Amino acid sequence: MATLPQLIEEDIRQIDEVLLDFVRQADLIGALVVDKGGFLITNKGDTGDLDLTTIGALASGAFMATQTIAGLVNEKNFNSTFQQGEKFSLFILEIDDECLLVIIFSTETGLGVVKYYSGNVATAIARQLNAARERNPGGGFDLSVLNLANPQELFRKKS
């Protein structure tokens, strides 16, 4: 397994700026950057009390399932998926080999608008993520302060 990728404040700031512009331009409810393993990396928008951690994990799972279907019908890649509801819709677009852009928007916002802007947004985010990966590929994270001799400190059972 490779060393952990690290996202520094500059990475998140750049990605957040791109997302914020996107949310305003396309009148979105929210835009999330999610790792294909299910981790929420960052998000922008007025998402209220939506459980974004779980949405990120489920969206990632759904997208990856769609990729597998692509393989079964001899399609190289379905690079996006779209779900339409009565009030809200969801559009998921592949950013690169590792990440996805998950877009939540009102059904009053046209899918065409979302698609129109999302391509450039994905490209800009991919550029920043790539810069993060190349910055310090051998770098790690110092967790030595943690007392691993006592694993009970990590998760405790209610008494």
Add this chain to the structure above:
Amino acid sequence: MAIINQATKELQVKIVYYGPAMGGKTTNLVQVHDHVQTNAGNKGKLVSLATSSDRTLFFDFLPIEAMTIKGFKTKFQLYTVPGQVIYNTTRQLVLRGVDGIVFVADSQFEKMPENVESFQNLIDNLTAQRMSLAEIPYVLQYNKRDLPNAAPMEYMDFLLNNREVQVPSFAGTAHKCEGVFESLNMITRMLLQKFINQSMPQYA
């Protein structure tokens, strides 16, 4: 693979519960969800994508925030896979980006072939994603120890824990929450230890 976010001061890691069908993987997550001691708001909702008969269809998912290390919030995402043989594609999807594995085996004598088959399936699925048990930390939980037809622990070790490096194994009775936290804490400790080792400076 774990994600470190310096901006939000978060470390995110993924633990997958693997094993044969009806072995107790979902029960492990339910017990963690019900019994873990966390600060308010640090425990997410347990999401279960299951069939009408309570068999896991896609995965179960439980996000928990465990502790702060050097100012970093550590967020754990716990997943289970569906155990039934036909859902192998789903298991491969859930394994993506895994940092640690808890293999939940069924202790009943008649389930040994299924345990061995599932363990081999784990090895195959990791290989398909260019990973291996040599590099992904894992622990074994021998569940259902309370049943009268449970095989001896030594026999299960012989079947499942006879690789070059032996890993920690735990007796479990997941529905009574026995062995659940022991397994979770050990895999957490092992994967964090691995990150520490990765962070060590390399000397020529």
